Amino acid sequence: MTAIHQLTATQLAQAIRNRQIRAVEAVGACFEQIDRLNDRLKAMITLCRERAEAEAIQADAAIDRGEWVGALHGVPFTVKDLTPTADVRTTFGSPLYRDYVPQQDELCVARLRFPLRGTAKLTAGGILIGKTNTPEFGMGTHCTNALYGPTANPYDPDRSSGGSSGGAAVAVCTGMSYLAQGTDMGGSCRTPASFCGIVGLRPSAGRIPRRRKPLLWDFLDTDGILARTVEDAALMLSVMAGADDRDPLSRNSSAWTMPDFSSLLRSPVRLAFSPSLGIATIDSEVEAVFQQAIAQIAAHLPVKAAHPDCSMATFAFETLRAATLLHKQKYHYEKYSHLLSESVRWNIERGIGISAADLLQAEADRDRLYLNFLRFFESYDILATVTASIPPYLHTELEILEINGIPMQTIIDYLTITYTISLTGLPAVSIPCGWTSSGLPIGMQLVGKPGGEAALLQFAYFLQETLNFRHRWV
Numbered sequence: 001m002t003a004i005h006q007l008t009a010t011q012l013a014q015a016i017r018n019r020q021i022r023a024v025e026a027v028g029a030c031f032e033q034i035d036r037l038n039d040r041l042k043a044m045i046t047l048c049r050e051r052a053e054a055e056a057i058q059a060d061a062a063i064d065r066g067e068w069v070g071a072l073h074g075v076p077f078t079v080k081d082l083t084p085t086a087d088v089r090t091t092f093g094s095p096l097y098r099d100y101v102p103q104q105d106e107l108c109v110a111r112l113r114f115p116l117r118g119t120a121k122l123t124a125g126g127i128l129i130g131k132t133n134t135p136e137f138g139m140g141t142h143c144t145n146a147l148y149g150p151t152a153n154p155y156d157p158d159r160s161s162g163g164s165s166g167g168a169a170v171a172v173c174t175g176m177s178y179l180a181q182g183t184d185m186g187g188s189c190r191t192p193a194s195f196c197g198i199v200g201l202r203p204s205a206g207r208i209p210r211r212r213k214p215l216l217w218d219f220l221d222t223d224g225i226l227a228r229t230v231e232d233a234a235l236m237l238s239v240m241a242g243a244d245d246r247d248p249l250s251r252n253s254s255a256w257t258m259p260d261f262s263s264l265l266r267s268p269v270r271l272a273f274s275p276s277l278g279i280a281t282i283d284s285e286v287e288a289v290f291q292q293a294i295a296q297i298a299a300h301l302p303v304k305a306a307h308p309d310c311s312m313a314t315f316a317f318e319t320l321r322a323a324t325l326l327h328k329q330k331y332h333y334e335k336y337s338h339l340l341s342e343s344v345r346w347n348i349e350r351g352i353g354i355s356a357a358d359l360l361q362a363e364a365d366r367d368r369l370y371l372n373f374l375r376f377f378e379s380y381d382i383l384a385t386v387t388a389s390i391p392p393y394l395h396t397e398l399e400i401l402e403i404n405g406i407p408m409q410t411i412i413d414y415l416t417i418t419y420t421i422s423l424t425g426l427p428a429v430s431i432p433c434g435w436t437s438s439g440l441p442i443g444m445q446l447v448g449k450p451g452g453e454a455a456l457l458q459f460a461y462f463l464q465e466t467l468n469f470r471h472r473w474v
Contacts, residue, residue: 003028003029003175004021004025004026005029005032005175006032006175006473007021007026007178007236008178008231009072009075009178009179009227009228009229009232009235009236010076010229010231010232010235010429012026012075012178013072013073013074013075013235014112015069016059016060016063016074016075017063017068017073018086019063019064022056022074023055023056023057023060023063023073023074023075023127024053024056024057024060024128026041026056026074026075026178027052027053027056027076027127027129027173028053028075028173028176030076030129030175030176030177030456031047031049031052031426033127033174033175033176034047034129034130034176036063036169037154037174037176038176040152040157041152041154041157041161041170041174042133042148042149042150042151042152042167043131043132043133043149043151043161043166043167043168043171043174043176043250044078044130044131044132044167044171044176045081045091045093045130045131045133045134045147045148045167045171046081046088046091046130046131046134047118047129048088048113048128048129048130049089049130049149049419051087051128052076052127052130054130055114055127055128056074056127057141059073059074059114059116059125059127060074060419068122069114069115069123069124069125070123070125070127070239071124071125071235071238071239071452072112072124072125072126072235072236072239073114073124073125074114074125074126074127075125075126075127075178075179076126076127076128076129076177076178076179077112077126077127077128077129077177077178077179077180077181077236078114078128078131078132078167078171078172078176078177078179078180078181079109079112079128079130079131079132079166079180079181079451080131080132080134080164080165080167080168080180080181080182080183081093081131081132081133081134081167082134082137082164082183083106083108083109083181083183083223083287084102084104084106084109084212085099085101085102085105085109085128085131086102086104086105086109087102087103088101088102088128088131089131090102090131091131091145091147091395092097092134092137092138092144092148093133093134093135093137093138094136094137094145094146094282094332094340095146095147095149095339096332096336096339097144097165098147098327103286104358104464106210106212106223107209107210107211107212107244107246107322108181108208108209108210108223108240109128109181110123110325111123111124111239111240111242112124112126112128112181112236112239112240113125113126113127113128114126114127114128124239126179128240129176129177130177132165132166132167132168132170132171132177132180132182133145133148133151133163133166133167134163134164134165134166134167135151135163135341135343136341136343136344137329137332137344138163138164138183138185139164139325139341139343139344139347140163140164140190140341140343140344141160141163141226141343141397141398141399141411141414142160142163142166142395142398143160143161143162143163143164143165143166143167143192143401145341148340150167150294150395151167151170151300152170152194152315152395153170153196153392153440153457154170154173154174154196154474155197155392155439155440155441156392156438156440158394158395159195159391159392159393159394159395159440160195160197160392160393160394160395161184161192161195162191162192162193162194162195162197162388162392163187163188163191163192163261164183164188164192164201165180165182165183165184165188165192165224165226166192166195166196167184168180168181168182168189168192168226169189169192169193169196169198169200169226170196171258172191172196172198172226172227172228173196173197173198173228173471173474174346174474175473178227178228179223179225179226179227179232179235180226180227180230180455181223181224181225181226181236181240182200182223182224182225182226183221183222183223183224184200184202184221184222184223184224184422185221185222185226185321185419185422186317186321186412186415186418186422187387187388187404187415187417187418187419187422188224188418188429189201189224189225189226189430190202190224190387190388190418190429190430190443190445191387191388191415191418191430192226192267193226193268193387193430193431193443194386194387194388194430194441194442194443195388195391195392195440195441195443196441196446197441197443197471197472198226198227198381198432198471199225199226199227199228199229199230199232199233199428199429199430199431199432199460199471200223200224200225200226200429200443201225201226201227201233201237201427201428201429201430201453201457202224202330202421202422202427202428202429203222203223203224203225203237203241203427203453204425204426204427204451204452204453205219205222205253205425206219206243206247206249206250206251206252206253206425206448207222207237207239207241207250207253207427207453208222208223208240208241208250208254209242209243209244209246209247209249209250210222210223210247210258211244211246211247213247214248214327214328215324215327215328216248216249217248217249218220218324219249219425220317220320220321220324220422221324223240223255224238227242228470228471229464229470229471230261230429230431230457230460230461230464231261231461233429233457234259234261234453234457235258236256236259237256237453238256239242239413241253241256242256243343243439251412253451254451256453256454257454258454259401259454259461260458261457261458261461263458264461264462264465264466265408266458267438268301269301269381269382269459269462270379270380270381270382271297271301271303271304271380271381271382271384271459272303272304272306272307272316272380272382272383272384273294273303273304273305273306273382273383273384273385273386273449274306274307274383274384275287275290275291275349275385275386276385276389276417277310277313277336277385277416277417278307278309278310278311278388279310279313279314279416280384280389280402280416280417280420281287281389281404281406281408281413281416281421282389282403282404283389283390283403283404284392284404285391285436285437286386286389286390286391286436286442287386289433289434289435289436289442290385290386290433290434290442290444291413292434293433293434293444293467293469294384296467297384297463297467299466300466303384304380306376306379306380307376307383307385308369308372308376309378310420312365312368312369312371313365313369313416313419313420313423314388314413314416315361315362315365316362316365316366316369316423317362317419317420317422317423318350318412319354319358319359319361319362320352320359320362320363320366320423321350321412321419322347322350322351323354323359323362324351325347325350325351326348326349326350326351326352326354327351329344329348330348332348333345333348333349336434341358343399343411346411352435360393366423366424369420369424370423370424370425373424373426373447374450377449380460381448381449381455381459382446382447382448382455382456383446383447384444384445384446384447385417385444385445385447386417386443386444386445387417387418387430387440387442387444387445388414388417388418388442388443388445389403389415390403390414391436391440391442392440392441400413400414403429406408417445418445421445425450426447426448426449426450426452427447427448427451427452427453427456428445428446428447428448429445429448429456429457429460430443430444430445430446430447431443431444431446431460431463431464431467431470432444432470432471432472433463434468441472444463444469446459446460459464468471
């Protein structure tokens, strides 16, 4: 029999509803994994053990009464420690917030969790078991901070889990959790998913509304999803998605429709592939694994090497990201600069001195990039790239300064392949597609049309089921 912690979230949700498994058992199975692995891997920074156990009892009692709260009834999940959770410590990975306990959940958390006392039952019924580790304010190559870490890769604990949703990826990979909420600006869900051999989804801009944004029209940073299977990622998105007027971007997001996973492919897919988008430097072994995966796909459907012009992406992302981070972190920088990590200071200081002309040029370049992708998707349905330009690297590598012996211009250049897609606001998902010679997972990034999560996840499911592009237990 499959161990309880190894069930998919989709399987578990159905089993709990049918009273084949109790929510108390599922929560207990996750905490057994946490007790066994977390001291070594450091994925979970804060636990909600007593609260989760109490909610599991309530969830089981509700099922016994014939009451079903929602799609995740009794399913344990985690939240990244950048995202506020009511009555649960939220540190943002910073000593400045070591003891901070928010009074309200971020909207996506409220939609996921078991109903709190006095709240409407418009929630999915999931059980929050804890917060996952992150670099300080989500900035930095390593998933570590002055409070906790580094979060280790389950396949080789001497190596990185990826940033900045590394804790979330490790929790899901190892069965500490069935699902994990993450965030993604330049690749912070997709890179850890690649490093940990799981599914990482960055949805379309506005698909998951965010009420707590310093800049309401900003879509560089989004909520994201980490899961062990494509179906689980779709299940979690079905709960988190949906317009909210407090996020103006969400009003323009089309209604979310779950993919049909009853068949592998409903229609032919026009697939293009490009390891580097013509602008990223890719580790030679990563590219070899990717090309082998493309060859496997080519045995089932036509593929063509092609990509849109992305030459303007680097200036646009670096400028917009730097300006945005300075705006968001100006208070911390001015008052607590001496307490911030070196990486956080570097990231914030990149925004100092950016001119209005540069900022507007970056916006114009982002417009050009988006229109290039729109034209590209007139001829293709899906674009495949590598997810991470490098395999999981040693903790001793403080920053990624070169790839294949080629020096990087900045410490975020290794994210070029993912941040280019972030600029467009298009949906992207990372799925496992192969392994290095030393047994480290490599991910494939699939990019879809505007609002095209359903078709994107349907194709990812085809690869998962047909070619076994899926998570492997350590």
